[in-house]
Amino acid sequence: MTTQQKRSYFFCGIGGSGMLPLAQIVKGMGHEVGGSDRSHDQGRTPEKFAWLESHDFQLFPQDGSGLTSGEQVLVASAAIEDTVPEVVRAKELGCPRQTRAELLSDLFNDAPCSLAVGGTSGKSTTTAMLGWIMEAAGKRPTIMNGAVMKNFVSPEMPFASAVVGHGRTFVSEVDESDGSIALYRPTVALLLNVSLDHKSMDELRQLFGDFLAVADRGVVNADDVEAFRLVARAKEPLTFGIDNGCAALGVVEGSMAPGPILQTATVVDRRDGSEHALKLAMPGKHNLSNALAAVAAANAAGVAVADAVAALGTFKGLARRFDIVGTSANGVTVIDDFGHNPEKARATLRTLKAQPGRVIAFFQPHGYGPLRQMGHELAQTFAEELGPDDLTIMCEPVYFGGTVDRSQGSERIVDLINSAGGKAEYVETREDCGKRIVELAQEGDRVVVMGARDDTLTMFAESLLQRL
Numbered sequence: 001m002t003t004q005q006k007r008s009y010f011f012c013g014i015g016g017s018g019m020l021p022l023a024q025i026v027k028g029m030g031h032e033v034g035g036s037d038r039s040h041d042q043g044r045t046p047e048k049f050a051w052l053e054s055h056d057f058q059l060f061p062q063d064g065s066g067l068t069s070g071e072q073v074l075v076a077s078a079a080i081e082d083t084v085p086e087v088v089r090a091k092e093l094g095c096p097r098q099t100r101a102e103l104l105s106d107l108f109n110d111a112p113c114s115l116a117v118g119g120t121s122g123k124s125t126t127t128a129m130l131g132w133i134m135e136a137a138g139k140r141p142t143i144m145n146g147a148v149m150k151n152f153v154s155p156e157m158p159f160a161s162a163v164v165g166h167g168r169t170f171v172s173e174v175d176e177s178d179g180s181i182a183l184y185r186p187t188v189a190l191l192l193n194v195s196l197d198h199k200s201m202d203e204l205r206q207l208f209g210d211f212l213a214v215a216d217r218g219v220v221n222a223d224d225v226e227a228f229r230l231v232a233r234a235k236e237p238l239t240f241g242i243d244n245g246c247a248a249l250g251v252v253e254g255s256m257a258p259g260p261i262l263q264t265a266t267v268v269d270r271r272d273g274s275e276h277a278l279k280l281a282m283p284g285k286h287n288l289s290n291a292l293a294a295v296a297a298a299n300a301a302g303v304a305v306a307d308a309v310a311a312l313g314t315f316k317g318l319a320r321r322f323d324i325v326g327t328s329a330n331g332v333t334v335i336d337d338f339g340h341n342p343e344k345a346r347a348t349l350r351t352l353k354a355q356p357g358r359v360i361a362f363f364q365p366h367g368y369g370p371l372r373q374m375g376h377e378l379a380q381t382f383a384e385e386l387g388p389d390d391l392t393i394m395c396e397p398v399y400f401g402g403t404v405d406r407s408q409g410s411e412r413i414v415d416l417i418n419s420a421g422g423k424a425e426y427v428e429t430r431e432d433c434g435k436r437i438v439e440l441a442q443e444g445d446r447v448v449v450m451g452a453r454d455d456t457l458t459m460f461a462e463s464l465l466q467r468l
Contacts, residue, residue: 009103010066010095011035012076012086014057015048017146017453018100019075021162023057025107025142028164034058034066036086045455048159064089071095075103078178101180104144104172109185111142111170115297116184118211119192119227120204121343122290123173125282125321126192129294129312131163131171136311137303140167147338150316169301176207189215189234190297192290194226195343196377201226209233217300221293222247240296242289249296249305251288259283260355261324267295269305276309282317284351291315322351325461328468331443336461340366340452342377348448349385357444359390362433364451365397365410375413383422391440392417392424395433398454430460438467 011023014035027033034057040049041062053059060066064085067074074090074097081087090097098106108114115134117127124147131143132151142165143149152160174181176199189212194204209230212218218234221227222241231237241247242256248271255266261283267276280291295308317323325334335352339345345363352359361382365371371378382392394410410426417424427433437447447468449461 006030006032008032008034008069008072010072010074010086012062012074012080012084013037014052014059015039015045015455017161017455020048020052020159021144021146022075022100022104024159024162025144025164026103027055027057028142028162029107034060036060036062036066038062039455048455051158062086067093067095069093069095073098073103075100078180099180101175101178101183105180105183107142108144108170108172109183112168112187113139113170113301114184114186115169115171115188115190115301116181116186116211116215117171117173117190117192117293117297118176118181118208119190119221120176120195121341121347122192122286122293124338125287125318126190126290126293126297127171127173128318129291129315130190130297132315133294133298133303133308133311134169134171134301135163135165136314137298137307139169139303140165141169141171142167144170144172145318146173147321148319150318151314174211176204176211179203179207181207181211184211184214186211186215188217188219188297188300190219190293191227191230192221192293193224193343194230196374205230212237219293219296219300221289223289236300238296238300240289240292242285242292249292249299251292256285256288258285258354263288267292267305267309274305276306278309279313281315282322283354284322284347286347286351287322320458322348323458326465328465330468331445332441332468333446334461334465334468335446335448336458337448337450338452339448339450341370342374342381345378345450346381346385348450349381352446352448353385353387355446357446358442359386360437360441360445360447361386361390361392362437362447362449363392363394364430364449364454364457365394365413366452366454368397368399368409371397371410371413372408375408376416379413379416379422380420382424383417383420386422388423390423392422393433393436394424394426395430396428398451434460434464434467437464441468 015037143163212234222244240249252266339348414426
């Protein structure tokens with residue numbers, strides 16, 4: 001695709017966490033952008049769609065009416081059913097069709113300096129950190145993320161999950177779940193971790209190994225056994241790690257000072273012995289690892305380690321990534337979090353359990369398919385990471401329509417958690433889960449709202465805080 005040629009793009013599901021930032025980037029590059037969304041038709045998250053319309057994104061009902069010319073490019077998920085009106089209409093008109101990943105990879109691969117963040121978990125946080133470092137370094141990057149980056153939020157740009165830059169640098173997270181990571185040709189490939197999510201381990205090893213092999217430089221997490229095994233496939237590898245003393249970039253032993261809302265540590269560059277004081281406004285060892293990853297990737301792209309570490313001192317974090325909504329008058333803290341697979345959930349729960357107090361974990365699965373794929377591992381995570389006083393509460397998976405098999409739901413996972421020695425309750429609807437949480441919560445408790453693919457979870461977390 002030639003980015004200079006002005007085209008008309010129609011996004012099916014334009015309000016989604018993957019589609020919205022890409023639509024913003026495409027529009028920022030001068031193209032015409034319209035779209036439809038089931039959530040818009042159903043009246044959910046109206047403020048988001050009002051913002052889109054106020055910024056000249058043309059919105060249509062999801063009935064095919066927005067497609068009027070064979071010149072329009074339909075951007076739609078690879079998984080979308082052929083019966084969706086936009087797909088039917090695009091076929092009738094002969095519109096070219098691209099998946100989100102195909103369009104994004106075209107734009108990304110066109111950039112003179114491209115930095116791709118891959119791995120099973122931590123991508124969005126690390127992408128935001130890396131984007132902020134490159135911004136602070138004066139690179140004016142374009143950034144594609146799946147989460148709102150607080151450093152870039154303004155009254156004009158409340159949904160800053162993307163940044164349209166005017167430099168030569170493009171920073172993006174890349175997705176392995178649909179295999180689309182294979183489309184990218186990065187200058188710097190950053191591999192955070194390799195663990196079970198949407199694909200088998202053998203498939204993931206192949207995808208991530210190829211991801212490193214096609215890049216000019218590979219940056220690899222030396223603490224993650226599966227990722228570190230792939231380091232031989234990277235050109236000019238640069239490693240980072242907290243625990244592995246072989247890593248080029250690490251942390252001075254004994255320098256880590258964790259806290260409930262921020263942490264400090266001393267970063268060491270073992271290539272020259274230099275040390276750099278890091279202050280990070282995010283708790284959790286996994287976020288310290290993400291910070292090291294961002295510093296390493298920025299360094300691989302030419303930013304000095306000292307400058308990268310300094311930039312992270314002003315990093316504000318992301319929406320829905322251990323996002324503290326607030327503390328109620330009776331001392332209950334509510335946290336909004338994107339944790340939805342075993343590894344993400346484990347990292348969040350460990351961060352919570354590093355501090356005293358009971359945890360009530362509300363978990364809304366992000367679909368029936370993922371629940372079948374990783375349900376057993378999810379159950380083990382909640383059973384192992386939470387203590388005898390803690391509680392997991394689950395409602396049915398998020399479902400916005402379609403033909404997915406809904407025969408196995410959350411009740412099975414709750415039974416698995418209890419069988420594994422944990423404490424869990426199944427409450428069918430989210431509304432009733434909220435009532436149960438308000439009924440149970442006591443002073444000093446932390447209530448964490450976890451799940452993905454549903455923008456209204458943040459509203460649910462905020463409503464819990466108000467009711468508490």
